[in-house]
Amino acid sequence: MLRRGLTLAFLFLVILAVSAPWAISQDEEEQGPVPAFNAGPPAKGTKLPPILTKDQLWGENAQNAYQTHAYELAAKIPTVIHQQPCYCYCDRMGHNSLHSCFENVHGAQCATCLKELYYSYSQHAKGKTAAQIRKGIIAGEWKKVNLETAAAIN
Numbered sequence: 001m002l003r004r005g006l007t008l009a010f011l012f013l014v015i016l017a018v019s020a021p022w023a024i025s026q027d028e029e030e031q032g033p034v035p036a037f038n039a040g041p042p043a044k045g046t047k048l049p050p051i052l053t054k055d056q057l058w059g060e061n062a063q064n065a066y067q068t069h070a071y072e073l074a075a076k077i078p079t080v081i082h083q084q085p086c087y088c089y090c091d092r093m094g095h096n097s098l099h100s101c102f103e104n105v106h107g108a109q110c111a112t113c114l115k116e117l118y119y120s121y122s123q124h125a126k127g128k129t130a131a132q133i134r135k136g137i138i139a140g141e142w143k144k145v146n147l148e149t150a151a152a153i154n
Contacts, residue, residue, distance in 0.1 A: 036091035041079040051075040061108035065151040074102040083130040089114035115145040
């Protein structure tokens, strides 16, 4: 009887071990890999690169109110966006978080960056932590942001 129980337990563990990697890969296949982000705020005394001001945006980077307003909001929550991934996968060009997108004009040119910024700001205003916001971004909640109406967010 004991031998049968041990055999069943062993069989259960083997099945579990074989099916777990499959379940993880299915999840990653749906969402894709998580882009680069910083797991916490910058170390004490570390100064993040500055966010561009709206005066530094012109031409195609300032055609819409939501473009320039995003930079104003980004400057209000630099440590929050420092801890967020960016699903335009700009980490492939050296960015290390959503903050990097707003250090230059990339953020103004990319709907993904803009939507993630507005999502981060609105969730931060609701009292969410950077980790909770990151979880929502990874789940794709930022995709629901309407950029045309986002410019009204304060």
